[in-house]
Amino acid sequence: MPDLPPLRDVIARHGLRARKSLGQNFLLDLNLTGRIARAAGVTPGMNVIEIGPGPGGLTRALLAAGAFVQAIEMDERCIGALSELGEAYPGQLTLHQGDALKVDVTTLCPAPRRIVANLPYNVATPLLLGWLRQVAAFDSFTLMFQKEVADRLLAEPGTKAYGRLAVITQWLCDVQREFNVDKAAFTPPPKIMSTVVTLTPRPAPLAPANWECLEKVTAAAFGQRRKMLRASLKPLNLDLEALGITPTARAEELPVEAFCTLARAIEYS
Known part of the structure; x- marks a missing residue:
């Protein structure tokens, strides 16, 4: 594996102060990012799409696992740091600067493909709903959400969290809670805990519906x-x-x- 500088050094060198307007909370614990990659079942040669990589903490884990990563980053400040990471893993990382809400991610790489991401919290739900409209195009989604959003995805009938998001998501996917992530793992720490979940598209929707x-x-x-x-x-x-x-x-x-x-x-x- 390449000898890479600590993420905190990368952040300081590139002036990557997290921006609240972009929903940024950088994940710097490389043991944790490795755990996310393992939960996603990333293997060498796999096509993986990452949203909002920031300074590249999760990206490092995906590349180290041998994935070919298509990374969409809106913040131009992060592109320099990510480009250095691409140089360390030649041919494995392709960067796309832009708004993930406006990108048809199915055009970025051939199937089979997976999305693995620490999602920007301010656009996590609309991103997911957009992907679910093309659910058959993906093998799986392993995503980090605010815990309250993850609870809504997993909610069962008869519970307070059960609602529209649970119905739409569970109609199309099997949803599994992987693990919770303490807010102290992020820079800056968010106000609440986060949760990693894996959504696996069903062979067919749970029941016929438009x-x-x-x-x-x-x-x-x-x-x-x-x-x-x-x-x-x-x-x-x-x-x-x-x-x-x-x-x-x-x-x-x-x-x-x-x-x-x-x-x-x-x-x-």
Whole structure:
């Protein structure tokens, strides 16, 4: 492995003070970044897409594991540090400066491909939802979120965290909690704990449904989550009893499959 300088030295030399506006919290613990790469199942020759690499802590672990990394970084200050890392691993790292929300990452490298990233917290959820629209294009996603967002991804019916994000994500993917990451592992430390999760696309969605219709019904149901479904879904003119849905139930009580039933009813009504 190349003899690389400590990340703190790289940050100081390139003046990489984390910017709150970019949702930056740099991960400097190389034992931890190695653990993320292992959780993602990174092996030599694998195509990996990383979002927001910053000074390159996780990037080092991915490259050391032998991956070919496509890194998207919005902050031009980080490009110099990442370029040095690319020189240390010739041919393994390709940099793309820009906004990941505007990039079709499926065009960056051939399949099979995985996304492994410590996501910028301010855009983590919209990034994930964008990728889920192309879920079949990916082998897996191993991502770090704020713990409260990870809890929402993993939430089960009947819990406070269960909502639209859980329904959409679990409809398309198996979601696994890998481990929590203490805020002290970051520079600067965020206000709350983080969690690494792996999302593995299902061979087929949990139940048949149209994305737009599923979004519509979950928005109506969870937008008034304390109301009974007969009230929150009244504008959709659905015969809940005929669909096998208890009208007096609330949104958080329904499993993903039941929301798919409602979505199909909207689509074909």
